Amino acid sequence: MMTDEQRHLVEQYLYLAPRMVSALTRTCPGRAYQELDDLEQIGYLALCRAAMSYDGTRSFKTYAQVVIKHAIFDHWRHMSYQKERFCSLDAMSSSDRLTYEQLSAEESADTATPEQDTMHRMAEDYLKLLETQSCDMIQKGIASLCLQGKGYTSSDLAKLYGVPSNRVRAWQSKARKLLRQDKELYALLT
Numbered sequence: 567m568m569t570d571e572q573r574h575l576v577e578q579y580l581y582l583a584p585r586m587v588s589a590l591t592r593t594c595p596g597r598a599y600q601e602l603d604d605l606e607q608i609g610y611l612a613l614c615r616a617a618m619s620y621d622g623t624r625s626f627k628t629y630a631q632v633v634i635k636h637a638i639f640d641h642w643r644h645m646s647y648q649k650e651r652f653c654s655l656d657a658m659s660s661s662d663r664l665t666y667e668q669l670s671a672e673e674s675a676d677t678a679t680p681e682q683d684t685m686h687r688m689a690e691d692y693l694k695l696l697e698t699q700s701c702d703m704i705q706k707g708i709a710s711l712c713l714q715g716k717g718y719t720s721s722d723l724a725k726l727y728g729v730p731s732n733r734v735r736a737w738q739s740k741a742r743k744l745l746r747q748d749k750e751l752y753a754l755l756t
Contacts, residue, residue, distance in 0.1 A: 572617040579630055583609030586634045605638055612637035692750060700744065707741025710734050 568576070587605045616633035620626055693712075697705045710723045720738075724731035 568614065568618060572614075572620070575617040575620065575626055576613055579613060579627060580610075582627065582630050583613055583634060586631060586638065590635065590638055605641070608637050608641050609634045696744070696748065703737050704741050704744055706734075707737035707739070708745070711738050711741055711745075714738070 583606050586609055587602060591602065591605070612634040613630055615637075616626070616630040619633075620629060693708060697708050700708070706727065710718075710720075710727075713723055713726075714720070718726075720731040720734045723734045727734065
């Protein structure tokens with residue numbers, strides 16, 4: 567919690583955050599406005615932290631500028647780390663994608679009745695159609711949901727796709743949302 571004196575310091579030096587962002591991004595003119603806004607927010611938060619940890623032995627302006635600069639550098643380091651560690655869904659090649667033919671090859675052939683078998687095949691065909699009409703994230707979500715239905719865990723699927731397990735769960739969440747809204751699929755499954 568900030569004291570009134572700390573709030574006053576922040577209000578007095580509020581201009582420092584945009585000024586530091588401008589100074590640090592001057593050599594990179596192609597930055598998006600959203601990124602600049604994010605950097606300013608990081609600067610404002612750093613300014614608040616500077617006010618809360620300020621001991622009064624040196625100039626607050628200089629101290630706050632250093633704290634803001636370090637906060638922005640930390641943000642850039644974190645973004646660089648994430649960029650190295652994780653790739654976007656668009657960057658993943660389509661050859662990494664599992665197809666329904668591969669999924670069906672793993673599925674057991676035992677079905678209770680011919681009617682259930684027919685409905686199951688129709689649902690599979692409809693899922694294939696949905697998969698081809700959807701973006702990569704939804705395609706991977708549908709495929710991973712099918713595999714999870716066969717007993718795979720999200721960590722198994724993460725190893726299979728070479729991504730973190732939370733990304734697999736995000737794909738599944740998006741796919742579930744799409745599948746819940748599809749009335750044709752619901753009719754086939756009931």
